[in-house]
Amino acid sequence: MTTATSAPAAAVRDDTEADAGDGPVWRMRLVAGALLLTALAFRQAGGLVVPDTKFDLTADPAALLSRALHLWDPLGAMGQLQNQAYGYLIPAGPFHWALTGVGIPGWIVQRLWWSTILIIAFVGMWRLARAFGVRDLWAAYLAALAYAVGPRFISEVAVTSVEVWPLAVAPWVLLPLVDPRPRPMLRRVALSALAVAMVGGVNAVATGATLVLPAIWLLTRSPWRRALHNFAGWLACVLMATAWWLIPLLLLGRYSPPFLDWIENSSVTTAFASPFNALSGVTPWLNFLSGAGGPSWPGGWALVTNAFLIAVTALVAGLGLVGLGRSPQDQRLFLCLGLLCGLILVTAGHSGAAGGGPHAIIQDFLDGTGAPLRNTHKFELVIRVPLTVGLAWTLVAARKRSRQLDVPRWLGRITTVCIIVMMAAPGINGMLPRNEGYPAIPTYWQEAATWLDENAGSGTTLTVPGASFADFVWGSTKDDPLQAISQRPFVTRDAVPLGTAGTTRWLDTIEAELRAGRGGAKLRSALQLGGINHVLVRNDMRADASGSPDGNLLRVHWALAQAGLARSASFGPPMANPPGLAPESESATVDQRSRLAYPALEVFSLEANGDAYLVPRTGIAVVEGGAENAADVLSELPDVRATVVGSDVRDLPSHLQGAIQRVLTDGNTRREVFFGRATDNRSAVLAADDPGRTSRRVNDYVADPDAPQTVRTWRDPLLSVAASSSASDANAVIRRGPGYSPSAAIDGDVTTAWQSGTFASGVGEWLQLDFTRAVRASSVLLTLPPPTRTARPTEVSVTTDRGAATSVLSLSGGPQEVQVPLGQFRWLRITVTAIDSGSTLSGTGISEISIPGVTLQSSLAVPEPLGPVEGLVLGNDPTKQDCAWVVDRPVCVPGSGRSPEEASGLHRDLVLPRSVDGVMRGTVIARSGSFAERLLDENLPIKVQATSRATDDLAARPASVVDGSLGTGWIAAPLDTSPNLQLTFPAPVDLASLQFVRDRYLAASMPSQVSVRIDGGAAREFSVDEGGAVRFPAQPATSVSIQFLTQKPLTSIDSISGYARHLPVGVSEIIIPGVNDIRPMNLTSPTGAACGFGPELVISGRPYATEVAGVAGDLLSGAPLTWQTCSATQIHLPTGRVAVDADPTAEYLPLTMSVVPASPREQTDAITIDGKTINGVGDFAVPARSADSILVLPRNHNVGWTATTADGTLLQPVRINGWQQGYVVPAGGPTAVTVDFPADNAYRVGLGAGLVLLLCLVSGAAAAKRRPGVASARSAETLPVAQVVLVFVTMVVLGGWAGLAVGAVGVLIGALMSPRRRGLLILALVMGAAIVVAASPSWPSSRASIDTPVVQWLVMAGVALALTPTALLPARMTGSLRLPQRMMGRSTK
Secondary structure, three states, rough: OOOOOOOHHHHHHOOOHHHHHHHHHHHHHHHHHHHHHHHHHHHOOOEEEOOOOOOOOOHHHHHHHHHHHOEEEEOOOOOOOOOOOOOOOOOOOHHHHHHOOOOHHHHHHHHHHHHHHHHHHHHHHHHHHHHOOOOOHHHHHHHHHHHHHHHHHHHOOOOOOHHHHHHHHHHHHHHHHHOOOOOOOOHHHHHHHHHHHHOOOOHHHHHHHHHHHHHHHHHOOOOOHHHHHHHHHHHHHHHHHHHHHHHHHHHHHHHHHHHHHOOOOHHHHHHOHHHHHHOOOOOHHHHHHHHEEOOOOOHHHHHOOOOHHHHHHHHHHHHHHHHHHOOOHHHHHHHHHHHHHHHHHHHHOOOOOOOOOOOOHHHHOOOOOOHHHOOHHHHHHHHHHHHHHHHHHHHHHHHHHHHHHOEEEHHHHHHHHHOOOOOOOHHHOOOOOOOOOOOOHHHHHHHHHHHHHOOOOOOOEEEEOOOOOOOEOOOEEOOOHHHOOOOOOOEOOOOOOOOOOHHHHHHHHHHHHHHHHHOOOHHHHHHHHHHHEEEEEEEEHHHHHHHOOOOHHHHHHHHHHOOOOOOEEEEEEOOOOOOOOOOOOOOOOOOOOOOEEEEEEEEEEEEOOOOOOEEEEEHHEEEEEEHHHHHHHHHHHHOOOEEEHHHHHHHHOHHHHHOOEEEEEEOOOOOOOOOOOOOOOOOOOOEOOOOOOOOOOOOOOOOOOOOOOEEEEEOOOOOEEEOOOOOOOOOOOOOHHHHHHHHHHOOOOOOOOOOOOOOOOOOOOOEEEEEEEEEEEOEEEOOOOOOOOOOOOOEEEEEEOOOOEEEOOOOOOOOOEEEEOEEEEEEEEEEEEEEEOOOOOOEEEEEEEEOEEEOOOOEEEOOOOOOOOEEEEEOOOEEOOEEEOOEEEEEEEOOOOOOOOOOOOOOEEEEEEOEEEEEEEEEEEOOOOHHHHHHHHOOOOOOEOOOOOOOHHHHHHHHHHHHHOOOEEEEEEOOOOEEEEEEEEEEEEEEEEEEOOOOOOOOEEEEEEEEEEEOOOEEEEEEOOOOOEEEEEEEEEEEEEEEEEEOOOOOOEEOOOOOOOEEEEEEEEEEEEOOOOOOOOOOOOEEEEEEOOOEEEEEOEEEEEEEEEEEHHHHHHHHOOEEEEHHHHHHOOOEEEEEEEEEOOOOOEEEEEEEEEOOOOOOOOEEOOEEEEEEOOEEEOOOOEEEOOEEEEEEEEOOOEEEEOOOOOOOOOEEOOEEEEEHHHEOOEEEEEEEEHHHHHHHHHOOOOOOOOHHHHHHHHHHHHOOOOOOOHHHHHHHHHHHHHHHHHHHHHHHHHHHHHHHHHHHHHHOOHHHHHHHHHHHHHHHHHHHHHHOOOOOOOHHHHHHOOOOOHHHHHHHHOOOOOOOOEEEEEEHOOOOOOOOOOOOOO
């Protein structure tokens, strides 16, 4: 390869400057700059390891590098493909491995890595500026410093440092091509490619971004044939340099699940990529994200919220824009094209105020084929490098101007240094990392990891509770610590689901059961089918990560206990209140007494299924549903040991498809998932035509795209129910769960409600009902929710296709009539026009809507199965009550419960290809209310009534104050200003005293003064003594009324927000001497409903009487009771369309039901098989089989896995349980099955071949040094009109037609102005935009940098001005039109 030998005129530097730049003085100045940047890095969180990129880099980089040598990782996420771990092989992994290997503490290694990034960026930009001909060494030096402390480095270097590493290396990729010194072209392109190799392959798009500017440079050289030749040679070298990670990336793309569908979409990633933010360098969306734990990127948050920093970053960018017009002519085309390309790449998908461009098309592309490019901020370096070179040229021009004006040289340098210091202010103040550092992993975590390794067995460890990130009270690792400190398989539900969609659905099922406090057979089956033999409970998680303010950990422990898991080991100190919050006392609590002192880590164990297990044909069932239903079927059908879910049955041999039983479920529901949350992230079931709220191409973890889904439907005459928003929406700001959807307003249960999901006032929220035909009603009945849940409407407008009518509502309870416009209507909308002014709650809601004479009912439509079914398994989502059960007593957290999604019972519309007969059995849960309370209180001699209660749970009913148990207790409602209890005795008693006992776990204030009224007599006030008693002269009484006047306040502090509030008064037990006493609760006394009094089951109009059986403890704890047809009577489901309806009774709500054959198949046990495997590859000894069987490996299914028998027969793969690897093993004698992942060999071959190519490239670069050198090629000539067209295209992309108009004005003005005045105007425009943004309220109160059109137009005008060619108009025109300038010197007139 050859090129022209003439160097650009502007690149010819005098020898004195060159020698000065390479001399010892400037070398020392470079060292000084490097030391300053190192000091900046060490200024951050000294002595602490902070979460940055990957936990393994400081904990065990050697293990990370070892795993990176294999495509398949058997230890994480139930077996997973390496998530671009190969990218750490160069250079981040070896850097950390080398330094930690010699004993340097992890936190120092981190700071040295950050220092290296900043220094590489600084020195690289210094050399690049000089290569571009900047002869003023101070200008190049200060511009390089500004680059190294630019917005991206300040935002990310201490948070996700690997993302800014490409930005640091980018100048080095361009430098060999630009260098004006004579060099062989082969050496130029080889050195550039080697720099690309050093970028690494952690993120292919970020590495690719470093190629944009070199490509533009090569393609803008002259002559064009030689330019294309040189570009092709450079591209070939780049492919050689990146083959070591490019080949593994292609394999990853071949076998990886669609991970990009489950992370942020383009509407999020481009939301902040406005022209103003792109120019300032703050487009990453995480700059603008802050939660309970603080900003995600503290440095970036400061840059976008601090008015001073907003102005400074804009000023530096504006100076860079000015400098583009000051750059030499032969560089200007490249710099302008680079900036234009950068702006297009970064802002193209943005749909903000500048809007109007093709952003919708681009967003569709970024969410589809272009998904890897979705985070467009990774192209920000394409903007930053030209602007930094422009900044250097601005400083050169400023220095010349200061000489003309006799300004001291030091003043300009000091001014520039001050600007750079202001840019680095967040770093100087130590604000760059998150406040989540830790000195070391706690010893107890190491001990737990060692115990798990020593007791590994053949199963997997599940860590709970699930959380988006591993944030602990002692610090944050983001990745689960077991990833680096344990050698056994583990899995956790976090925000980065690296397994399959089916695995995530399985994990979400487990998390839902745990968070609802529901264990039992389903949870145990879910754990066992996944091969889980240890559950590690992380009690040391931070409150905002684990959801502990709602008693989550209490429920996790209760669910595990119900599932029969025993604690095997515990580690670490007791975890009570979080650090910084006061310990529990008589007057203060954290999270309403719910934070029990569990050990930091606890291990609960159960039996696992081994490395693999063999299931005979008779133990397999086809499940019509989703992966989440496998556990339901396994727990309901004892003869089933494994399932084939949905369309996976097609992978079975045809003779097996018809030979195994088929079970219909109501799973695989159509829901919307908020992918940013690891738990509580699903919407209510959606109708088939409901687009959802998140506007995503993929709305759920879709494990089986070919399987039809269960959808919400409405029974005639109702067509649909919709709302402006709801607290069940996946992306709701006020998120409460699926039980608060619009359908809750028509479920016939006043204890549930539709609640709006937007934060702030509920005025304007609406609920709409559409009908299949016209209906007539003069009014509707509305019931309002309790005042403790949401702000209640006080006025509504009812609109139909006949008009509108407004009604004022009463805040009293009960249904109230609301007027409707006269006439028939096909739709009805209720809009909230006013809310209770005294409420401090956000949003609004409606408990119930009813229309006289019109039936309003919802059901779930279950898709028709692919074949005849032998059984059904139907169920409701688990509910969560306010009270969690701890061993043998409740601990109540009022307000933490959630309504069930289907409070109206189970309503399913089925289509059966063949009739089904069988025994119905299921579960119910006790409903709150007087009927259920009678079941508990019928044997209590004292009857109790209360004016209010904080929770409807049975364990906190008013009668709990006389049930003899300190574990239960009554708490008044927070808004009850005069709480009162009325006790009625079965016969007169001698009443001389009352003793109020408050259990230590009751979240209530202790009464200090009460008013007592006996048998309706005069009220007398008494002070409560230290023992909780009040005494008065004895007198006979049949009733006593107690009004609580004052309390000894108990203050509860929310562990997330720090908000403190006084808890209402409450009592665990009222003791009346001689009448009652404290005694253990009888939790085993039988209860239930006799035949005919259970929830009625109706099958297509045919009723079946049912019965309920359980014990008192089930009622109190909310545990399910058994429910079945009377005397186990068989039920019949006919062929065709079948309506299944199970309405609740006053006492019980149906939760699940199954229909199974009266004579189940013969139970067959699975055979556990332990294999000998390395990285998942190995042999399994399979015993003899009398029939075809399924070999199940409890790991993620992947098409890359193969299995062969001893005779070389390739086994048919099949996905088991919706996500696990399975193989059909034909009948026959014992054999060894070898499981292999052939792509792993190709992966390692790719790594090796890439390394060889990289070494060849190094050799080629060294050999090319001996070739004759040539100067850097000259720039191609370009017509000014062509450059203007490029400017106009960019303006259209940035701002549509408005952008084009702004660009045209900018170009016209720029063509008429002198360079100096143009520069001043550019700076004025950019700073004008910055002033508007800085003067506005800070984010998130204001979105001026995104949504203010004038801000974007000012920036676009400045860009158009800067990129306007100086030779745009003919000289005769510019001479007549150019604005007058003041001449130097004195006038003689």
